[in-house]
Amino acid sequence: GQNIDQPTEMTATEGAIVQINCTYQTSGFNGLFWYQQHAGEAPTFLSYNVLDGLEEKGRFSSFLSRSKGYSYLLLKELQMKDSASYLCAVLDSNYQLIWGAGTKLIIKP
């Protein structure tokens, strides 16, 4: 079966750095997405990785290792507004998005 694993909840301090991990086992791989979702709102796109390595975009970076079935999202200089759920999703061989359950990130002052 297809499976995406990520921690249920993480807590970090404002101004700090946090890394959210995601491991996956899917039928085929056409890329991995990270989305941010605030409570009561739809997901918003953060990053897309299809090749191994690190993609940096401002305070957010995303890393992919296809051989390990592993990705992480790195958030730097955390702000209170970064409190949200972060969803990892993999595009499988049928170009369908397989979703993780999301990681709820709590930022403390």
Add this chain to the structure above:
Amino acid sequence: GAVVSQHPSRVICKSGTSVKIECRSLDFQATTMFWYRQFPKKSLMLMATSNEGSKATYEQGVEKDKFLINHASLTLSTLTVTSAHPEDSSFYICSARGAGEVNEQFFGPGTRLTVL
């Protein structure tokens, strides 16, 4: 980026009534639209995939007669929850993908349905 709208954003209805939710791609042609359902503190659950001009493909366990999907044009898809019951209360989100864009989906803002 591409914009997808959903209407209504919130709806409260009585049990037994039907509710229609619209999903529109505002600045691109959406050849494929996806309908998701999300329960509190849970991830997105794909309900169905619809391609313009053809019947929707429903995921296992989703009743096609209860959740009617119409994708009549390249900019509009509708989801109708028929004979709604309290257990249908949920957050419904659509996303859209353009022709040739196999990788990225653009999400609508979601519709909160509450069935009394």
